[in-house]
Amino acid sequence: MEPWSVTFYIIIMLASVLMYFLRQYTNYWTRRGIPCDTPHFPYGNLDGFKKTHHIRDIVRANYEKYKHTGPFGGFFFLLRRSVIIYDLDLAKNILIKDFNNFSDRAFFHNERDDPLTGHLFALESQEWRQLRNKLSPSFSSGKMKSMFPTVLSVSEKLKNTFDRHLGKDSIIEVKDLLARYTIDVIGRCAFGLECNSLRDPNSEFRAMGVKSCTKSRHGNIIDSFLHSFPKLSKLLRLRQIDEEVHQFYMRIVRETVQYREKNSIKQNDLMNLLIELKNSKQGLSIEEVAAQAFVFLIAGFESSASSMAYALFELALNQSVQDKLRAEINAHFDKNGGVFTYEDMTEMHYMEMVMKEVLRKYLILSHLRRDTKNDYQTSDPKYIIPKGTLVIIPADAYHRDPEIYPDPDKFDPERFSPEEMKKRHPIAWLGFGDGPRNCVAMRFGKMQSYIGLSYLLRNFKFHYCEKTPSPLETDVSVHHFTTKGGIYLRVERI
Template sequence: MELTYILFQVAVALLAIVAYHVYRRLSYFKRRGIPHDPPHLFQGNLQGILTKRHMHEIIGDYYDKYQESKLPFVGFYFFQKPSAFILDLELAKHILIKDFSNFSDKGIFYNEKDDPISAHLFNLDGPQWRVLRNKLSSTFTAGKMKFMYPTLVSVADELIAVMHEKVKQNSVLEIRDLVSRFTVDVIGTCAFGIKCNSLRDESAEFLTVGKRVFLDKRHGSFMSGVMQSYPKLARRLGLVRTPSHIQAFYKRIVYETVALREKENIRRNDFMDLLIEMKNQKVTLDNGDVVSGLSIEEILAQAFIFFIAGFETSSSTMGYALYELARHPHIQDKVRAELEEVLEQHDQQFTYESTKDLKYLNQVICETLRLYTIVPHLDRKANKRFVVPGHPNFVIEAGQSIIIPSSAIHHDPNIYPEPSEFQPERFSAEESAKRSSVAWLPFGDGPRNCIGLRFGKMQALIGLALLIRNFKFSTCPKTADPLVYNPKSFVLAVDGIQLKVEAV
């Protein structure tokens, strides 16, 4: 009886400690006098996340509510994690560029021991991130992109052949699915040296698993909130984010590929070759330190994020671009005219050099990424206390989480007049020069921008160029207007885009 009483007292004491800690967390901004919305106990300011509301809607509504306040930031609770929600572009520039050394970390959960696939470049912090970024920086140079270019074009040619076959059978196509198959085949070839053949095989494993990554969850919202709110604690507890079937698939593919290439001395001059080279060589950093090559777990994580990021962002961008071009035939005609002019200058050949001349098509891609920002926000964390210039009462404390609402910034009418309208002219050299450099953030900015942005844009540009040259896209009764986004997906995703397609 006495033992039961003691255990009861211990349990009550622990609950009191936890309750006090949660209370302190959820009153963080109130104690500091920073404007914020009252948080939900578990979801913070993310009420309805992954059920009724998608992240872009939540971020956008919060930004719209406080943007006119002219404050540098307001408080935002990402589950139970207090975050500085940035409203001022000049402060965003300090965080991303000017004072990057103080904001180089993200503070996102990863667990290299129990969930090695989560310890990729996008998530890592501190020295681990710096070393890995340095190792991988040579992977996405212009020279490497030029080398992968012919492979990319060959997959694009296969896409055009498949499209011609499908158009003969039915003029209305689900275009989002088709461009997903294109990017899967490109990434599968360039990253793994594997011919996925998803353009012709509708049950291709690479495509099926790739789609599940953004929808399948290992845990419910409560445990996801724990990992987001308390990443260090979650790591100590050995929590794992990646679903077991996702881990098993990529681990099998990567480990088998690496073993076979090393045993047979196979070289394909693709992304996997570059990772294997790094596995077997030491790297000298800028400060003179020498570090060992990549481990097999690091290869797994980088191959995983390269595939997922390249597959989803590029295919979504292509799908949304075709949707807007179908709704704006005069813009589509202008893109097609530019294509013919550029190809005439390059002997009717799509060369790496010719893509640089497709300036208007590049503007279309930039405007698509603005209007349909795939990832809703950027995460950062302060390493040291930072007083906002010009606002002495607004302090970002050491360890403070930061949210830069890129998708909301892209829809701010003070930055982009008529933000819901599709206007590629916004990204002419003259118009771009009028805006802050951090007013367009689909790939982030500064030293921690997306390392694969050059590859992603090249993939989307080639795919769109060949599609527009060979086909005319238009809306039809099955075309959704407006598009309906899937609230269960963290990225901006739709279940399909139906367009009428005719061969040119």
């Protein structure tokens, strides 16, 4: 037999063996009688992912199809064996009661080679616990109160920027201006820098902020590998953060820390708190300081800006809600002679209801991820989550379930009145996650959103116009939920 033919037969044999094991692997759930759509290499059950479908729509479709079949269903997240949790009691156990078995988020991080990924959101087990304990005091009510004047001053600039734009046209693209606002707030509070994005839309800090949320270091194939096998990717010393973004944020953090320490400068911002941790007995390295400031940026910039934009969009379509919210805002401003206090912000109950409804309809991170440390037996003997399985808690699907929220496309803040909330399962709303790994910066996210919206609604009325998108179109090319194009509204001075 010719050597080439031997090689050919060996290749065929190896391919056949590989196909056999791949078929066995992807038939895992079906063999156990647990519902699972047929996965396809290499995207698993994410057919059309980042091309024609957003991940939230793929996961929601699975939930709607199988939610009455059992506590969870089988799924393949790219090449990784996963489950989607349908039962809210099971979701609560995973997030809270049995948290120790599901404490890790299963996101890529490689703090040695890619230090900006070594942040609180991605770290695991003991590293996460230690860092969370160090950082939690930084987001207490007292610390938020100290940052409050800074956010007020940027919100005043936001109001003035809207006012300047009205001098040209009554139609304003609000999404872009709000992104510039959150960049300026986070630049001041996390990095101690005057970014001036509201004045200069082409500022370097804003450009890098946008790039950090939209540009990856690799293409889709490597990105898929990072998401499917984060631990193996770390062993292979792969990196995720774009090199230009990495160099920019490491440089400005080093320069800021050096300047403040050299000149004994203290400010009421997150950077000051991180420097104090760096110089404490607990200690943070300069790379850890940069990573925490960086995640504060990427978590707060896109999510808060988008949530505020969707709030204005819905308020423009629901004038009675807008009027009621404005009345609450004015009452708080007026009782102190036009001064807005931290205590006022915490007492804005209707604002809370409005923003919970915004996050119900427009959840930025559509699902929560957890890694299974050990085999987990549910209340149904047939349903066991094996060790190493990726757990997907489909928060967006819960938020859009008509059995939980009747008429889910309707914008109705009254869903979050105290009376209505008592009627629902406590896990039915996951705007900031839940359990020990909920959003550590929740108070800050609320603060910058509530203050920014308060300044705008006190001074302007928002209406839909011929350029207002209807419906909003999802950008399927990114992991988090965002919409294509801008959100144009007609704005009127009060």
